[in-house]
Amino acid sequence: TQLLKQSPQFLSIQEGENLTVYCNSSSVFSSLQWYRQEPGEGPVLLVTVVTGGEVKKLKRLTFQFGDARKDSSLHITAAQPGDTGLYLCAGEVRDQGAQKLVFGQGTRLTINP
Amino acid sequence: NAGVTQTPKFQVLKTGQSMTLQCAQDMNHEYMSWYRQDPGMGLRLIHYSVGAGITDQGEVPNGYNVSRSTTEDFPLRLLSAAPSQTSVYFCASSRRGGFSYNSPLHFGNGTRLTVT
Numbered sequence: 057t058q059l060l061k062q063s064p065q066f067l068s069i070q071e072g073e074n075l076t077v078y079c080n081s082s083s084v085f086s087s088l089q090w091y092r093q094e095p096g097e098g099p100v101l102l103v104t105v106v107t108g109g110e111v112k113k114l115k116r117l118t119f120q121f122g123d124a125r126k127d128s129s130l131h132i133t134a135a136q137p138g139d140t141g142l143y144l145c146a147g148e149v150r151d152q153g154a155q156k157l158v159f160g161q162g163t164r165l166t167i168n169p
Numbered sequence: 170n171a172g173v174t175q176t177p178k179f180q181v182l183k184t185g186q187s188m189t190l191q192c193a194q195d196m197n198h199e200y201m202s203w204y205r206q207d208p209g210m211g212l213r214l215i216h217y218s219v220g221a222g223i224t225d226q227g228e229v230p231n232g233y234n235v236s237r238s239t240t241e242d243f244p245l246r247l248l249s250a251a252p253s254q255t256s257v258y259f260c261a262s263s264r265r266g267g268f269s270y271n272s273p274l275h276f277g278n279g280t281r282l283t284v285t
Contacts, residue, residue: 065209089273098173098259098276099212144211146274154217154225157274159204161211 059083060147062160070168071137077130077163079145086148088121088128089157093142135167171195175260175277182250182284190245190280192260198275200263201243202227203235205256206279212259218243219265250284257281 060081069075079088087106091099103112105121105128112119116139118131132139142164146157176191194201202217204227214227218237232254234246243262247254261274 060211062211091274097278098261099274100276101273104273146212154219156214156217156227158214158228159212161209 059149059158060145060160062143062145062163064163065161066164066166068166068168069135072134075132075135075165077143077165079128079130079147079160081126081147083147083149084125086125086150086155088125088148089146090119090128090130091144091146093144093162099142099144132165135165137167137169140165140167173260173262173275173277175258175280177280178278179281180283182247182282184250184252184284186250188247188250190247190258190260190282192243192245192277193241194243194260194262194275195241196262196264196275197240198262199240199265201237202261202263202274203233203243203245204259204261205229206259207256215245215258247282250282252284255282255284 063078089104090102092102093099103119108123108125110121116133120129142162144162145160173194199220203215204212206212213229215233216235218224221237221240224235224237258280259276261276263274264272
């Protein structure tokens with residue numbers, strides 16, 4: 057079973073449009089991270105949110121952590137072809153004393169020029 | 170500044186063969202982990218280590234072994250390869266096991282494994 061569900065799984069939009077990607081769970085996370093992955097490479101961290109309700113901005117990307125720390129969203133304003141990639145959310149959980157990151161299945165985003 | 174280095178980049182195995190995927194990091198990170206990435210499944214944790222001499226199982230450990238004899242290296246061994254182990258494997262490290270804003274995961278570029 058997938059602890060973190062991302063939606064949509066695939067999204068293809070035109071340059072200049074806005075979009076939102078969602079990351080949902082029934083579990084509470086200590087922190088939540090968003091990564092972006094390019095073909096042939098490993099994921100690279102975009103942002104970490106820690107506090108319920110926290111909002112972080114990274115240029116045209118806005119990340120929000122839900123008040124209950126169970127969900128998160130990524131909003132991109134005026135998308136550009138350079139935003140194309142696989143976006144992954146990852147939640148931090150504590151399991152038998154060890155902290156682990158569990159990942160969603162990813163959202164593959166394509167921005168068409 | 171190499172970061173996390175994985176070798177090989179590509180590998181083809183026949184069912185029943187064994188092999189070791191190598192992972193090395195030069196950032197003196199305590200925490201290292203192995204994930205596999207399959208279409209529609211995201212990244213699933215195979216094994217992880219919070220320091221030299223300590224390893225533990227993740228979500229999908231069956232068919233894989235790990236060891237952590239040094240801080241730098243964390244090899245992943247496939248004991249008897251099966252077609253279900255066809256996947257892209259990523260090694261990742263972190264300064265420590267807590268993934269707060271000052272301790273993110275750093276990933277290698279992956280090993281693409283095909284088992285026929």
